[in-house]
Amino acid sequence: MSDTNAIVQDEGAGLFGFRLEMGRGYDGARMPVRRSGFATEKTALTEYRRSSARMVERAYQQLETDGYSRTTLRTLNLVLRKAFGEQTGRNLGLRKPLESDEERQVWTLAEARRFAEHVHEDRLYPMWRLLLATGLRRGELCGLRCGDLELGQGTLTERRQIVVEDPGSRLRVKPPKSYNGLRVLKLDPITTEQLADRAAGQGTRYLFTGRTDEPMRPDSLTDRFNDPAIAAGVRPLGPHQVRHLIASNLLDAGYGIHEVAERLGNDAATLMRYYAQVGAAQRLQAGPGASGVRSQQRDWRPFMLTGGTSERVTLLILRSPG
Template sequence: MTAPKRKAARANGEGTIYQRKDGRWEAAGYVLAADGTSKRVRVYGTTRKQAVDKLTEKIADSNRGLPVATADSTVGDYLTYWLNGVAVHRLRENTHTRYATCVRLHLIPGLGTKKIARLTAKDVRTFLDRLRTTYQCCTQGLDTERKQCCAIGECCQKRLSPLTVTYVHSVLKSALEHAVREDELPRNVARNVKTTAPRPRRFQPFTAAEARQFLDAARTDRLHALYELALRTGLRKGELLGLRWEDLDLNAGTAAIRSSLQRTRTGGLTHLPTKTRASERRIALPTECLHSLKEHQERLEKERETAGPYWRDSGLVFTTPTGGPLDPANLTRRFRSFLDRAGLRRVRFHDLRHSTATLLLEQGIDLVVIKELLGHSHIGVTADVYAHVRLRLQRQAIDALNAALGGHTHPDNPPPTTTAR
């Protein structure tokens, strides 16, 4: 009689692996938890290899000193792990900073002590309701430091905006979604909570007359070419500031939009990838922009001679008088001063982009062309943002038909608030 084959011994550190009654494979082992202690973690897979690979990855992260979420983690511990171990590798730095601020100010104080495995949709709904109604000046203790409002016995009654509450909800959903993908949670309870859609931000683009006045006034400004590009092509502020001369083909009349200049907390002024894949694009340049860019190029040559050894050859199209990159915040301040000098109403720099799209729509340009020019990821984004323009054009078309048929025209309704992208 032959002895039964012995099961192969597990490798050191492999942990416990077995097949469950439901057919899935479960693997368990000890890892470094978010609170600094060693805790047991369980992962699941449809095959033995899938479960082993998941556990091996977590143990490898633990061995490198990276904390790993465990089944009994609190929401606060898990959010800390997710921010520092997952989101940091997937988000742009400025987005990660906003997520971290949201977690620190709202999610951890509100839900941090709850066990993530026991978090319910009711917990999330109660948290969001409390967030909407609580005066943040009191919650964050801001007035004690500033010696105003509540600190002097008068509450300003400032609550978080609906947009901020929605943002907090979306960050929580993103974190829990990762836990579901990693088989650490059976479902994302935050997705079961419906929030009221916030009122979109209002923007007021330039009219055609205002746009002409803007372009006339810009002719004498050092950044004439930048302002003209912004209004005639709809490029974002970061895309304009990140343009290099090598991105332009002035003979063919095109520009390649490859990056965006942003100020980040750790890197200062940094060239980052464009906002989305669709934002990386090649656009046709209007003849007026080609003329202003050539004049701008000549001006830079003179500034290079004046600066002498102090010139910084950054390769950028739009620079400081010594060749360095332009800070986005400085451009915002300069833009406001320019509008005041030109006698134009104050709008945001981003509203030049909205002006471009609005004026194009009013000229009958197809949405697909505008979507490609603006670099929107989906045509639905373009359609949603500029829905009020399309409705107004429909009204004008209907009124024109009514006039032709001897009917009455409808009074022009003011455009509703619209989102800014």
């Protein structure tokens, strides 16, 4: 059906207008937008299409603020554009989500360490430490259960995520974002011990909960992260950027693409596309001395992110300067 059917005319005044459905609110109620007073049908139709595009663009911005990656947003955009084109026979006319996460702001190592020091006495410090050591996604952190921790092996198995669904802002347990998200993470001894203490004191099967012992909500995790970040004097960029911090620093330290992708639960090709050029640019900016360090690291025997290497990964982010 053509979107010209959305334009209506006030027979009394002779002016044109439209009604645009904005979806549903958290309470499940519809949120329509009505505009009227246009002199011609063409003017009303132009504004209708602009409003539709702006509505989708604002939705993309909100999803990115909530922690969704630009890969997810671009996939959503492709599906939406195709469905819209098949339904109406025209282009939606909106700006695409940015192709690369290179423009996303990311903490420096100094900021990450300052944050870790500030939250050391926080009730959720084991979760913050785990985030900084592994780069787990918000939903993955919230979906962790006490049984996912293997103390004898010092490992944590990532099996699920918790997502927020509308209407009603309900929580739903789902498999990880992709097949690569199903993974076993080797942890350093300190992180393992802290998570073990956390699991022993829980009155529920979930490892991280709110004050009512319900699973932590992904949409509230960002605020819980940004509030102490502001108090620590670092930029409140949200938890998702920690994944980019870990990826870029591990790659720059000499870890292989497949090793880092396995750690983060990413596809290796996606990781290479987003981070390889960034790492190369950083090394060029570092000057001639950086190439010697890089060569020396490349001479090390290949290693996976297991065993003692997991401790090196944690120390890379959490150690104090010097």
